[in-house]
Amino acid sequence: MSHSTDTLIDIRGVSKAFGGVHAVEGVSVNLFAGEVVALLGHNGAGKSTLMKMLAGAFPIDSGEIRVNGTPAKIESPADSQNLGVETIYQTLALADNLDSIANLFLGRELKTRWGTLDEFAMEKAAREVFRQLNPNFKNIRVPVRSLSGGQRQVVAISRAIYFKAKALIMDEPCAALGPEETRMVHELVRKLKAAGVGIFLISHDMPDVFGLSDRLCVMKNGKTVGTYRTADVTEDEVLGMIIAGKKVTRVPELQTNSLAAA
């Protein structure tokens, strides 16, 4: 890696168990600024749980997460957000009964000097972000339940843009989208990448993974199978890792743990 000095996120030997079931066991993976790392695996392989720990939705049982080289205490989603990590969940995490503006700022509302909600400031900022993402998105004052899948995705993504994410977690961002909207998401990922944002991309979709990611990390039964440069491996080899948990030995595995690399 040419920019190995900018390790943005460094997940080291992280474990998580739910009542005796090891969902994630000693997983290490890192992320550099301006890089896309794809996380792959079956349902229940532990990739979403791993990302939810980084996002602050689940507390970590053991191991540590470093952000910009410093050990981070991530105990809540707010902690994660404060570290510059934004998450776009597969479910989008939208309150369907509230409008797009309220959803963009949910949990982080702009306030007036009296501590009340600053609706005008929020609407202004929201319009600007929505315009960047989709110029045709106009009905921003209706509850998001009445929006199309693509528009809902725009609202979820707008959080990451407005709050200037340094690292972004995208959980199956294209799973429920049409071709047009998928293209928009791909374009956005490239734009963010160029702007130096590090992205963890959870995906089942091979074209997504091979089209967007720099490295890929395959998980199975809560453990990492291996981490490789995406350009080094073939789709068949990746499928082999996902299904059989078989490491690829043809090309060198990339050390993801910077401790081990040193």
Added chain:
Amino acid sequence: MSSLRDNLQISALDLRLSIMAGVLVVMAIGFQMATGNFLSPENVYNIAQQSAVVGIVAAAIGLIIVARQIDLSVGSVLATVGVLISYLMYSKGWNWMPACLAGLALSWGIALYQGWLTSYLGVASFVVTLGGLVSFRGVAFLVSSGRTQPVTDPTFLLIGGGLDGAIGATASWILGLALCALILWKLIQGRRMAKMHGFTSRPLAIDVAFSVFFVIVTLGFVATMCAYQIPSKQTPQGIPNPVLIWGVVVGLLAFIVNRTAFGRYIYAIGGNPEAAALVGIPVKKVMLKSFLLLGTMVAVASVVAVSRLNAGTASLGTGMELYAIAAAVIGGVALAGGSGTVLGTVLGSLIIQFLESGLLLMEVGVGQRQVIIGQVLIVAVVFDVVYRRATGERMQ
């Protein structure tokens, strides 16, 4: 229905409140024609005053329901708090003010207990407060030793209305005009700010129509209150104190809902609790705070109820939880959570009291009245389901 809304550019919410206001108007005209004295100043004065206690609780319980919780214990807590206040004043000789503060403290203690079990331990609020419904009725009996605790403090008795418990004509008109000024200022300020930020506002005619409607209702109400004079008195009554307190509670809750992050979080939790937690809203804290808010309003309602009754008894507020919940539901608060307005709970409380009063004047018996009110609740919920489907709020 949606095309009608597109043409008028009003939200589903505003349309719904307008429909309910229309229902109230139709009921008022219907009862007036049937009885001839439904809209007399005396009857309107009494309706307003009698709605206050349930209305105060309904406004606050509406928020709990929006947050996907329920509180069945409000009637019993109201009794416990009321009995404590009257006991401290009657048996212990306390001044009314510290007695009321002690009542508020007790209400907060109960809210903390039930709210903590619900928010932090994750016990269903239905079960927690069902237990509370039974237990706190018992506590009310224990505190009062089963005896009625009469209250005689003249200042305290003013809170509940009665002969001198109204603010008089001058103060009523000043208050009414101030409220109208506020409505008009909000209209002008809102449109000015929208223009300044380059946002499109609703058509002027709609905005003006809503404001004018509220101004007419406000002034009409004040005029009616000032037209009522108790025969033994020299001056007209004006707005009764319980209604004033109800108004302050509604204003405060509407402010919390529309202008504070806390209010928004209640709706977000009701709309999608998982999402609320994932975006960093402290869900448990917000939930506990909303129980404390309800506890505060139950204490306020309790003070008004005791003062109205001139006594605290262990049977105070029996069955009141159901009236408060019914008022909120009739007022458009969805039991599924995430939707409802404070103003709606006011209209809901009034619809129930209109029925009670109108049917009473028509000399309909208590049994028939209960049958009718119960079925109206069902009609309201049926309307709710149909309306939400028509406006696309619910897909199934």
